[in-house]
Amino acid sequence: MGLTGRHAGLRLRLANRRAVTVMAAGLVLAVAGTAGALAASHSGYVPPRPPPVHYVLPPVGHAQTPSPQSTARYSPPVSLTIPVIGVRAPVIRLGLTHSGALQVPGSITVAGWYTGSPAPGAIGSAIIAGHVDSMAGPGIFYRLNRLRRGDRVYVRERDGALAVFAVGSVHEYRKSIFPTLRVYGPAPTAQLRLITCGGTFDPQTGHYLSNVVVYATLVS
Numbered sequence: 517m518g519l520t521g522r523h524a525g526l527r528l529r530l531a532n533r534r535a536v537t538v539m540a541a542g543l544v545l546a547v548a549g550t551a552g553a554l555a556a557s558h559s560g561y562v563p564p565r566p567p568p569v570h571y572v573l574p575p576v577g578h579a580q581t582p583s584p585q586s587t588a589r590y591s592p593p594v595s596l597t598i599p600v601i602g603v604r605a606p607v608i609r610l611g612l613t614h615s616g617a618l619q620v621p622g623s624i625t626v627a628g629w630y631t632g633s634p635a636p637g638a639i640g641s642a643i644i645a646g647h648v649d650s651m652a653g654p655g656i657f658y659r660l661n662r663l664r665r666g667d668r669v670y671v672r673e674r675d676g677a678l679a680v681f682a683v684g685s686v687h688e689y690r691k692s693i694f695p696t697l698r699v700y701g702p703a704p705t706a707q708l709r710l711i712t713c714g715g716t717f718d719p720q721t722g723h724y725l726s727n728v729v730v731y732a733t734l735v736s
Contacts, residue, residue, distance in 0.1 A: 624655035637679035681732035706734035
């Protein structure tokens with residue numbers, strides 16, 4: 517369901533099965549060297565100041581073992597936990613609308629797995645996106661840029677399995693030079709990309725000028 521009213525819309529166009537642009541209030545995946553435009557004005561908007569982080573406990577369960585198996589053996593994700601930044605949230609599926617736009621999370625409190633990418637734990641680059649904020653307040657990925665190398669990210673699958681990822685690096689990219697292939701391209705191991713908006717917010721245009729991308733790899 518698209519975001520309306522005070523929320524900007526999020527759209528993702530595919531050209532020859534390649535991502536071109538994804539955009540939302542607090543969630544902009546600007547790829548292929550282009551940046552989209554917000555569907556609603558955020559003129560005068562000031563990003564919120566959230567309360568101190570409340571750490572959460574890691575989920576209980578046996579972690580998956582990295583395996584060169586096909587994506588068919590992995591269930592879709594149902595929840596995401598990032599203890600060090602206090603994230604515990606359901607994961608919904610993000611497909612495409614008839615117009616080729618990415619379906620939008622209807623809440624800033626949920627994450628969205630793009631079903632055109634591998635399931636987390638499978639070989640390749642799994643994509644999970646979330647809002648950094650909106651007019652309603654901070655989103656689940658408000659503190660995504662605070663993650664550091666070695667921090668753990670937990671993804672629970674529908675069949676109960678637990679995929680545990682270790683953060684390798686965190687990058688901030690200007691939308692005009694977003695590295696599409698690096699983020700969305702194939703990977704030889706099971707990897708996870710967490711993506712949200714970041715950098716400077718321009719109140720005149722209603723845009724964050726950059727994207728934050730967390731790169732993580734499945735661990736034993």
